[in-house]
Amino acid sequence: MEINRDSISKFDEGNMFAILADFHNQVEIGIDAGQSIEKRSYDFDNIVICGIGGSAISGDILRSYLEQVGYKKQIFVNREYTLPNWVNEKTLIVASSYSGNTEETLQAYNEAIKITKNIICFTTGGELESLAISNGHQIVKMQSGMMPRCALAMSFFSILTAFLHLDIVSKNMSEDIELAIKDTYYNLKKSSNRHKELSNNEAIKLALLLNGKKTVLYTGKVMAPIAMRWAGQLHENSKVHAFFNVIPEMNHNEINSWDYKENNKDFRIILLKDITENPRVQKRIKVFSELLQDKANVYGFSSDAEYLLTRMFELIYFGDWVSYYLALMRGVDPTPIPTITKLKELMSGE
Structure with a gap:
C-alpha cells in the first residue's frame, strides 16, 4: 500500500x-x-x-x-x-x-x-x-x-x-x-523533519523491504537494547513477527540456521552497528554479513553522531518510524494492541 x-x-x-x-x-x-x-x-x-x-x-x-x-x-x-x-x-x-x-x-x-x-x-x-x-x-x-x-x-x-x-x-x-x-x-x-517527510523517506524504503517478511535483528552488547526496541515496535505497531539476538553468542549457534538460501526467502536481517562495540564483535558483524551475502537479505544501520546517547536514540527513532510505516502498509492502526488488552482482561478475571 x-x-x-x-x-x-x-x-x-x-x-x-x-x-x-x-x-x-x-x-x-x-x-x-x-x-x-x-x-x-x-x-x-x-x-x-x-x-x-x-x-x-x-x-x-x-x-x-x-x-x-x-x-x-x-x-x-x-x-x-x-x-x-x-x-x-x-x-x-x-x-x-x-x-x-x-x-x-x-x-x-x-x-x-x-x-x-x-x-x-x-x-x-x-x-x-x-x-x-x-x-x-x-x-x-x-x-x-x-x-x-x-x-x-x-x-x-x-x-x-x-x-x-x-x-x-x-x-x-x-x-x-x-x-x-x-x-x-x-x-x-x-530527524523528525526527515522521517515525517513522505518523499524519499528511508524509513518507508526499509518498511517496504520488510513488508510481508519476518525481521531478524542482530547486534552487539551495547546496542542490544536498541535491537530489542526495534523488535518490540514491530510486534506492537506493525503486528508482525520480529526476533533479535546478540553477537558473539549467535555466532556459536544461530548462525547455522542461515546456511541454506532456500530457507531464508521469508526473512530480512538487520544489523545494528556501533563503534563502541568490542572490536572483535565489530569484526564478527562484518564477517557474518559477508558470509550471508549470497544466502540472505542483510541490511546494516549505524549512526555517525558524536555521542553514544545520540547514536542510540537516532537508531531507536528510525526503528519507530519503520514500524509505523510498515503498519500503514499492512492496513493496520499502529496504536491499538488488542491481543495484549484481551490478555489483561482475562488475567484480571481470575
Whole structure:
C-alpha cells in the first residue's frame, strides 16, 4: 500500500504520526520531570529497575549507556513479579510503570518495601503513585496521555535526569552526559523533519523491504537494547513477527540456521552497528554479513553522531518510524494492541 496523507488519515486513528513527530520534545519533558524530584541522599550499592515492556526498555538502554560511559555500580532490569534474591537494604529500587497499574511492577514494589527504603517511582499515576505516597517514597510524575511504548524518551530522560539530580550518577560524569543529552535532543529534532517527510523517506524504503517478511535483528552488547526496541515496535505497531539476538553468542549457534538460501526467502536481517562495540564483535558483524551475502537479505544501520546517547536514540527513532510505516502498509492502526488488552482482561478475571 502506498504511504500518503490519505493512508495516514485512514489507518492511523490514534494519531501516532503526531506523537512520533514530536518525539524530541519528550527529551525536555523528561528532563523537567527528573529535575522536579526533591534532593535526597540514597545509600546504595546497586540498582534494580522494575518494569515491563515500554516501561522497562528505558532501563535496558540506561544500563547499557551508563556502563559504556564509565558508571561502576551494577544496574539490573527486572521484568518479573519477584525481585532477585540478592536484593537487600543497600539496593536502590526504581519502580517504573507508565500507567502505574502494571501488576508485575506493583508486586515487585510491594516486595521491595519489605527489604529497602531506597525506592523511587516513575509513573503517571495509578496504584503505584498511591502506594508511593502512602509509603513516603519519592515519585517522578510523568506526562500522561500516551501508550507506554510511545513515551520511551520521556521515561528514559526522566530517570537519567533524576539520577544526575540526586547524584546517583556522580558529578564528574554529569557534564559529558548533559552535553550528550543536548546533542540527542537536536539530533531527534532534525530527524523528525526527515522521517515525517513522505518523499524519499528511508524509513518507508526499509518498511517496504520488510513488508510481508519476518525481521531478524542482530547486534552487539551495547546496542542490544536498541535491537530489542526495534523488535518490540514491530510486534506492537506493525503486528508482525520480529526476533533479535546478540553477537558473539549467535555466532556459536544461530548462525547455522542461515546456511541454506532456500530457507531464508521469508526473512530480512538487520544489523545494528556501533563503534563502541568490542572490536572483535565489530569484526564478527562484518564477517557474518559477508558470509550471508549470497544466502540472505542483510541490511546494516549505524549512526555517525558524536555521542553514544545520540547514536542510540537516532537508531531507536528510525526503528519507530519503520514500524509505523510498515503498519500503514499492512492496513493496520499502529496504536491499538488488542491481543495484549484481551490478555489483561482475562488475567484480571481470575
